Amino acid sequence: MSADTEATETTRLAPERMPYINRELSWLAFNARVLEEAWDETNPLLERVKFLSIFGNNLDEFFMIRVSGLQAQRTAGIADIVADGLTPIEALDQIAIEVARLSALAQDCWKELRRLLKRQRIEVVGYEELSETEKTYLARFFEDEVFPTLTPLAVDHGHPFPHISNLSLNLAIVVNDPQRGQRFARMKIPATFPRLVPTGQTTRFVWIEEVIAHHVGTLFPGLEAVAVYPFRVTRDADIEIQEDETEDLLRAIEADINKRHFGFVTRLEVTEAMPEYIRTLLIGGLEMDPRNLVATGASLGGELGYSSLMELMKVDRPDIKDKPHVPRLPAALSSGQEIFGAISAGDILLHHPYDSFAPVLALVEAAARDPHVLAIKQTLYRVGANSPLIPALIASRDVDTQVAVLVELKARFDEQNNIAWARQLEQAGVHVVYGLIGLKTHSKCLLIVRKEASGIKRYVHFGTGNYNATTARFYTDLGLLTCDPELGADVTDLFNYLTGYSRQTKFRKLLVAPINLRQEIARRIQRETEHARAGRPAHLIFQMNALVDPEIIALLYDASRAGVKIELIIRGICCLLPGLPGWSENIRVISIVGRFLEHARIFYFENGGSGSSELYAGSADLMQRNLDRRVEVVFPIENPKIKAHVVKKILATLLADNVQTRELKSDGSYERLRPQDRKRRDAQILFQRTGQRR
Numbered sequence: 001m002s003a004d005t006e007a008t009e010t011t012r013l014a015p016e017r018m019p020y021i022n023r024e025l026s027w028l029a030f031n032a033r034v035l036e037e038a039w040d041e042t043n044p045l046l047e048r049v050k051f052l053s054i055f056g057n058n059l060d061e062f063f064m065i066r067v068s069g070l071q072a073q074r075t076a077g078i079a080d081i082v083a084d085g086l087t088p089i090e091a092l093d094q095i096a097i098e099v100a101r102l103s104a105l106a107q108d109c110w111k112e113l114r115r116l117l118k119r120q121r122i123e124v125v126g127y128e129e130l131s132e133t134e135k136t137y138l139a140r141f142f143e144d145e146v147f148p149t150l151t152p153l154a155v156d157h158g159h160p161f162p163h164i165s166n167l168s169l170n171l172a173i174v175v176n177d178p179q180r181g182q183r184f185a186r187m188k189i190p191a192t193f194p195r196l197v198p199t200g201q202t203t204r205f206v207w208i209e210e211v212i213a214h215h216v217g218t219l220f221p222g223l224e225a226v227a228v229y230p231f232r233v234t235r236d237a238d239i240e241i242q243e244d245e246t247e248d249l250l251r252a253i254e255a256d257i258n259k260r261h262f263g264f265v266t267r268l269e270v271t272e273a274m275p276e277y278i279r280t281l282l283i284g285g286l287e288m289d290p291r292n293l294v295a296t297g298a299s300l301g302g303e304l305g306y307s308s309l310m311e312l313m314k315v316d317r318p319d320i321k322d323k324p325h326v327p328r329l330p331a332a333l334s335s336g337q338e339i340f341g342a343i344s345a346g347d348i349l350l351h352h353p354y355d356s357f358a359p360v361l362a363l364v365e366a367a368a369r370d371p372h373v374l375a376i377k378q379t380l381y382r383v384g385a386n387s388p389l390i391p392a393l394i395a396s397r398d399v400d401t402q403v404a405v406l407v408e409l410k411a412r413f414d415e416q417n418n419i420a421w422a423r424q425l426e427q428a429g430v431h432v433v434y435g436l437i438g439l440k441t442h443s444k445c446l447l448i449v450r451k452e453a454s455g456i457k458r459y460v461h462f463g464t465g466n467y468n469a470t471t472a473r474f475y476t477d478l479g480l481l482t483c484d485p486e487l488g489a490d491v492t493d494l495f496n497y498l499t500g501y502s503r504q505t506k507f508r509k510l511l512v513a514p515i516n517l518r519q520e521i522a523r524r525i526q527r528e529t530e531h532a533r534a535g536r537p538a539h540l541i542f543q544m545n546a547l548v549d550p551e552i553i554a555l556l557y558d559a560s561r562a563g564v565k566i567e568l569i570i571r572g573i574c575c576l577l578p579g580l581p582g583w584s585e586n587i588r589v590i591s592i593v594g595r596f597l598e599h600a601r602i603f604y605f606e607n608g609g610s611g612s613s614e615l616y617a618g619s620a621d622l623m624q625r626n627l628d629r630r631v632e633v634v635f636p637i638e639n640p641k642i643k644a645h646v647v648k649k650i651l652a653t654l655l656a657d658n659v660q661t662r663e664l665k666s667d668g669s670y671e672r673l674r675p676q677d678r679k680r681r682d683a684q685i686l687f688q689r690t691g692q693r694r
Helices: 023-039 045-076 088-119 132-149 208-217 249-262 276-286 305-313 340-344 358-369 389-393 415-427 485-499 517-533 550-562 626-630 642-657 683-690
Strands: 123-125 170-179 179-186 196-197 204-207 224-235 265-271 293-296 347-353 374-381 402-407 431-433 445-452 453-463 475-482 511-513 539-544 565-570 587-592 601-605 614-618 630-636 662-665 669-674
Touching: 023 045, 023 088, 023 669, 023 683, 045 088, 045 224, 045 265, 045 305, 088 123, 088 293, 088 305, 132 204, 132 208, 170 208, 170 276, 170 626, 179 208, 179 305, 196 208, 196 305, 204 208, 204 669, 208 374, 265 276, 265 626, 276 293, 340 358, 340 415, 340 453, 340 475, 340 565, 347 358, 347 642, 358 374, 358 445, 358 453, 374 389, 374 485, 389 415, 402 415, 402 485, 415 431, 431 485, 445 485, 453 485, 475 630, 475 642, 475 662, 511 626, 517 539, 517 601, 517 626, 517 630, 539 642, 550 587, 565 642, 587 642, 601 642, 642 683
Parallel strands: 123 204, 265 293, 374 402, 402 431, 539 565, 565 587
Antiparallel strands: 170 179, 170 224, 196 204, 224 265, 347 475, 374 445, 445 453, 453 475, 511 630, 539 601, 587 662, 601 614, 614 630, 662 669
16 A cells, blocks of 8 residues: 555536535545555654544544534434535535545554554554563553553443543443343543553553453453453534523533533444444444444554554654754844844744744733833634743733733634633733624734834734644744734724724725625635736635635636636645636646645735735635634735745745645546656745745
């Protein structure tokens, strides 16, 4: 098996409709590209294991959020046909086929990686492969640490079927009672222990479920444990808050986080070895749709939940990992000049992770210490568990500095972190708001108001990514530091819109969802279309994570038909189909999947040429949720030097990549580019190597 075993299935198009690829199938094609990285022999071995883990984690979230929605529609009998031409049942059927195909590839991939790891003296072994010394070591580990934490739960007339939490790994245990015959018990494997347990040697591991299964008889004195079968449950985790009906949003979200453990079962993973009567018992006990059961070829040896393989990245083997990347400082910030002076001298572009995230932290910390700073305002979406920003914001709170932070409590899977930060900030006296009813605040903005000799001056940071120092090391994003007066005034209006009562409908330069972003992006695409029809230069280059919105896709098809050259760099979901006669001959779509997660959103409009082009970046993908149901900010990049750098260096380098690029074909498949005799151009490596100081 090789990396060429990629998703080449033709994606079904909506009949007699605008060409539109099913969103879920497009997402699965993206996850197939992630899996390709695990097969790719040019990646260091432990990085390949990491990609397999990411593939598994992605699939878990897919079932928790996207598949759960379709299953709920199926249960409710909803048969609506959407833009892709599929009913929920049809979509689920196609998803099941593709998930089964990818899961089989993932299983083969793990077998190959396990073989290669063994060559590197990193072994994941079955219990039967252990030496007597290792078994003795693990018996002691089980008795001293694991046994006291285990709780076998009987299932019979006197013991109701226990609740089984989301993403939990469990054992179905069949025991023989000499007096009552065969009995059944369920046991959850505690998440407090590593899934991969060292056997007494630092680079030799066994799955914890095998350790427990081997000693499970000690939990049933006087009975015989005759069979043990692992299983894993995935539940619906899509929280829906009735914001207009709750008096305390924070408490409502806290309550709904707990409900994630009780959502309906979207997937029950079992092994093929599990007998039918045990499967039937689990399906009944879980009160689940039997169509949501997935049987894999996995043995007891740990192939339920590939996300756990990330634990192998802790092995101290730098020779089979990516070389450490050291971010640089842009030239404007490397001279030692204080940061307010550097920004006053001109706009500064940050290209993460190649440029350090430290200047953003330094700006907040400098503002916290500066007696001339009158106000600090910031949006926080996914700030992370150990953010250095929070102490800086707390330190800035004094009688003379107004500090206001919008913490988005509804950031999926980050709610608990954000609740904790919100409470900590509030306790320190920071003004904390939670956003607007019915909208997530996904924008990335920081405003610092400073009193200077010339008067009040506003310093702004915009980003395409989160204020998260950890993800900034491996997400590719753009940030702009500026003191442009009009942008500063726009951000002031934005925060008034977010924190107070405002019916803001216009901004000077910013494009803001849901106020004007959809209309302004649409207007610019239509303007490009008119330029092409009039024979003027017309060119669109968009980079984003996802392109889903049918209205925007229809406009891009119109632009293509008019002759606009359209180049789309879309890492994940793309519902548009390029290269179709009469629809999209002038559209090229590529996806880059590599060491760093391509996360930036950039929008270039040539606008007839003659130096009138426009360049924007921001937080929004072109999806209905971003355009209509979130607060998003897309900001202009107007500095000629920075603008040229983004277009001619960043976007051009990405478009020329022939190593990590997959191109979307007109039949819906993705084809990985191969350099062959041409020079290898790996955009991410080039960005690391070239310095490209501004």
